[in-house]
Amino acid sequence: MRGSTACHGQSTQRYGGNTSCVSVDIGTDSPIIFDLGTGLRYMSCGEDDSATPKPFVGACLLTHLHWDHLQGLPFFKSLLHPDTVIDIYGPRQPDGESIRDVFTTKICPPTFPICISEFAATINFHEIGDDDFAIGETKVMSRFVPHTGVTLGFRVTANNTTVTYLSDHQQPDGDFALTTGARQLCQNTDLLIHDSQFTPAEFALKSNWGHSTLEFAMWVAETTSAKRLALFHHDPSRSDDALDVIAGRLAGIAQNRGFQVFAAADEMSVKVSALVS
Numbered sequence: 264m265r266g267s268t269a270c271h272g273q274s275t276q277r278y279g280g281n282t283s284c285v286s287v288d289i290g291t292d293s294p295i296i297f298d299l300g301t302g303l304r305y306m307s308c309g310e311d312d313s314a315t316p317k318p319f320v321g322a323c324l325l326t327h328l329h330w331d332h333l334q335g336l337p338f339f340k341s342l343l344h345p346d347t348v349i350d351i352y353g354p355r356q357p358d359g360e361s362i363r364d365v366f367t368t369k370i371c372p373p374t375f376p377i378c379i380s381e382f383a384a385t386i387n388f389h390e391i392g393d394d395d396f397a398i399g400e401t402k403v404m405s406r407f408v409p410h411t412g413v414t415l416g417f418r419v420t421a422n423n424t425t426v427t428y429l430s431d432h433q434q435p436d437g438d439f440a441l442t443t444g445a446r447q448l449c450q451n452t453d454l455l456i457h458d459s460q461f462t463p464a465e466f467a468l469k470s471n472w473g474h475s476t477l478e479f480a481m482w483v484a485e486t487t488s489a490k491r492l493a494l495f496h497h498d499p500s501r502s503d504d505a506l507d508v509i510a511g512r513l514a515g516i517a518q519n520r521g522f523q524v525f526a527a528a529d530e531m532s533v534k535v536s537a538l539v540s
């Protein structure tokens with residue numbers, strides 16, 4: 264699960280090269296998707312490459328409008344089915360431009376063969392900020408978090424189980440600290456999916472690029488009493504072998520601090536339970 268840009272090749276094959284897209288399946292409702300990166304194309308909805316498109320009804324919680332979080336949408340085959348309905352909840356833009364207008368002016372000729380409005384599916388856009396709302400049975404908390412450009416993090420709760428998603432999160436350039444909103448999202452969560460793009464040496468050169476170090480992600484998990492931490496938004500230059508070493512080293516540290524950590528990978532499925540301790 265890579266940040267910034269999709270990548271391929273043997274060195275990134277095991278953890279995968281797709282950009283951010285996570286599906287949360289609570290069993291009873293339509294799935295909730297975090298972000299619309301290139302992984303969306305592979306999201307299971309009962310189809311294969313040779314089959315006709317199947318309808319999809321669900322919601323997307325969109326953190327922000329950077330390319331790596333949008334690019335999967337026009338390649339999501341279910342957009343070709345007229346019964347598909349996707350509700351996209353994304354951050355209200357400071358300049359007043361609607362999210363619909365952003366998509367309409369980015370997914371269109373000459374940068375894409377057709378306009379997004381020409382897909383058969385219904386796509387509804389919802390502008391949100393620091394909000395608390397429900398999607399079906401799922402409680403959703405959205406909070407603005409530091410990044411480059413207006414960006415949200417999300418906390419979803421269903422069946423007394425909570426998942427938090429901060430894919431792109433600017434670490435402070437100095438002492439570790441959390442905004443009130445970010446802390447609200449993370450506190451006591453069962454699974455924290457968190458930006459882990461940089462090593463400290465990389466962060467020293469890119470401290471204003473909007474991302475976190477692995478160490479900051481570990482600190483966020485510990486300081487908010489998260490039960491599990493999924494390292495996410497891996498730097499595209501990070502090899503799988505390097506990730507293995509990092510994840511192995513951090514697993515021991517996390518165990519001593521009372522939580523679990525692992526490196527997220529394409530097509531990884533994680534069962535989340537409030538009973539995990």
Ligand SMILES: [Zn+2]
Nearest residue numbers: 266267331431
């Ligand atoms: Zn990103």
Ligand SMILES: [Zn+2]
Nearest residue numbers: 327329410431
């Ligand atoms: Zn970003």
